[in-house]
Amino acid sequence: MSIISKLHHIRYMVAASLLLPLVCACSSEDNGDGMAEPQLASSNQYINLNIVVSSGSEGTMRGTPAGGENGDGREAGSERENLVTGVTVMLYEDAAGINTSAETTLAFCKYYPVSLVSRETAGTPYTTKTDEAVYSTGDQPLVGSGLDMSKEYHAIVVANQNMASTFTTASKVKDVRDYVTTHVYSGSGLGADASHFVMSLETDYTVNFTSPSSKTTVGNKTTYHFDGIRIERLAARVDFWTNNATYGEKDALAHNYRAPGYVYPVWKTTDLSTPTSTDKFVLTAVTPFNLYNADEYLFKRTNDAAPYLAEEFATNYVIDPNTAGKTAASPSYYNNTLTYLVGIDETNLSLSAATGYFQAANALYVSSTQKAKFTGDGDKDNFILCYPRENTLSTSSPLYYYATGVAIEGDYYPAGSAADWTKAKHFIYYGYLRHQGEGTGPYIIKARTDLSTTETYTTPMNFSVVRNNLYRISIDKITEKGELELKIMVKKWDTFTHSWIYM
Numbered sequence: 001m002s003i004i005s006k007l008h009h010i011r012y013m014v015a016a017s018l019l020l021p022l023v024c025a026c027s028s029e030d031n032g033d034g035m036a037e038p039q040l041a042s043s044n045q046y047i048n049l050n051i052v053v054s055s056g057s058e059g060t061m062r063g064t065p066a067g068g069e070n071g072d073g074r075e076a077g078s079e080r081e082n083l084v085t086g087v088t089v090m091l092y093e094d095a096a097g098i099n100t101s102a103e104t105t106l107a108f109c110k111y112y113p114v115s116l117v118s119r120e121t122a123g124t125p126y127t128t129k130t131d132e133a134v135y136s137t138g139d140q141p142l143v144g145s146g147l148d149m150s151k152e153y154h155a156i157v158v159a160n161q162n163m164a165s166t167f168t169t170a171s172k173v174k175d176v177r178d179y180v181t182t183h184v185y186s187g188s189g190l191g192a193d194a195s196h197f198v199m200s201l202e203t204d205y206t207v208n209f210t211s212p213s214s215k216t217t218v219g220n221k222t223t224y225h226f227d228g229i230r231i232e233r234l235a236a237r238v239d240f241w242t243n244n245a246t247y248g249e250k251d252a253l254a255h256n257y258r259a260p261g262y263v264y265p266v267w268k269t270t271d272l273s274t275p276t277s278t279d280k281f282v283l284t285a286v287t288p289f290n291l292y293n294a295d296e297y298l299f300k301r302t303n304d305a306a307p308y309l310a311e312e313f314a315t316n317y318v319i320d321p322n323t324a325g326k327t328a329a330s331p332s333y334y335n336n337t338l339t340y341l342v343g344i345d346e347t348n349l350s351l352s353a354a355t356g357y358f359q360a361a362n363a364l365y366v367s368s369t370q371k372a373k374f375t376g377d378g379d380k381d382n383f384i385l386c387y388p389r390e391n392t393l394s395t396s397s398p399l400y401y402y403a404t405g406v407a408i409e410g411d412y413y414p415a416g417s418a419a420d421w422t423k424a425k426h427f428i429y430y431g432y433l434r435h436q437g438e439g440t441g442p443y444i445i446k447a448r449t450d451l452s453t454t455e456t457y458t459t460p461m462n463f464s465v466v467r468n469n470l471y472r473i474s475i476d477k478i479t480e481k482g483e484l485e486l487k488i489m490v491k492k493w494d495t496f497t498h499s500w501i502y503m
Helices: 003-027 173-177 331-337 361-365
Strands: 045-053 086-092 106-113 115-117 133-136 152-159 199-201 205-208 214-218 221-233 237-241 246-248 261-265 280-289 382-386 405-413 425-432 469-478 484-492
Touching: 045 086, 045 152, 152 173, 152 221, 205 221, 261 469, 280 382, 280 425, 405 469, 405 484, 425 484
Parallel strands: 045 221, 237 469
Antiparallel strands: 045 133, 086 106, 086 152, 115 133, 152 199, 152 205, 199 221, 214 221, 237 382, 246 261, 261 280, 280 405, 405 425, 469 484
């Protein structure tokens, strides 16, 4: 080859090499088959997530009793109940969200410690929501995450439980949504010392880096902010309110009752408009029973065709992993297949495994660590009884074996007998918690001798416990026949107001 030919050859090689960067630059947008190349997160890109302990979505509210999404309103949790120390954040790509039927895998899974954010710092939309606790992950680097900044992801969030070792980017979304747990809070027994409540995503949430809640740039650092990620507790809460009672060592008539306690007036059976009877009822114990102690879904699940994180309404009821199996009315099934912290013994209709729990007067009346006040209560005491797991029943579930409830114990003093406590009659009543129901009239709970082991109910969820709801019980009336009416409010576990329903 001549020198001239060699020079021409070199010239064409140089020209081709100069075009190469342009070809490569084009390939970052399109690889030639119509598919865009990933725009992977760089070292100057960060994510910041604001997590809200749920104030509840404004979903459908069912008829009385008003359980469900909004129930009888909302009640604020305490600092201990709202506390979040960290969150597991999982992201995946699927337009169908958590109900996807595809074999979608996680694109991202990481645990972040969080810190409480003042509402002033959080800004919109939190400044007007006085019932919310907002936590922030702070600015977290995205470099090396493998996330494509041009794509939209759906988020799964779990609070107060590090699940980054349980799930990885090789895990499927369906494995996460079907996950069951027996851990719903840190503490022992019935939850008197409960803390670090496990919480999970309440509604589907989308993370779109092209349209974040906001974006801030300082120098060469860009942070993508995502607000309003709502989580709800897996546990529920049961309270007893001392409304209609007067507490004292002795009442105003200097009656010498057997133990200090809350004294309730008694209505004449023929006149339920005023407590005209001179009899008295003194509360001695309140004991929760049938506290379901088996598996619970990490994410709320209903019987709907797209069951995960769905709104709850009359025909779309919440289920737990064992709802369908709570049908066999036999002690062997009750005792061996499902576990309850406190049960009802079939032989003598007494509480089993309820040793000392609110049985002694001093245990009920000086439990200041469990005391709680509701808005508008005045000076009436409200006691946190327990934090049960989700326990939902089908229409064929015998209430006796499975429905969570409370036993109310007290001494009934006929007129003129209060000075002699030996004449008092000791009564025990069992009442089942109601999550939804029919009608507005009172529900007279059973004395234990009348409790049926086969009683069921025709409406799903009528006697059930659902996560992040607060079941607040009080004694409404006691008659000369010894009939006891309990009143209950089913409240979303944060602040709002609504009317009473009966149990």
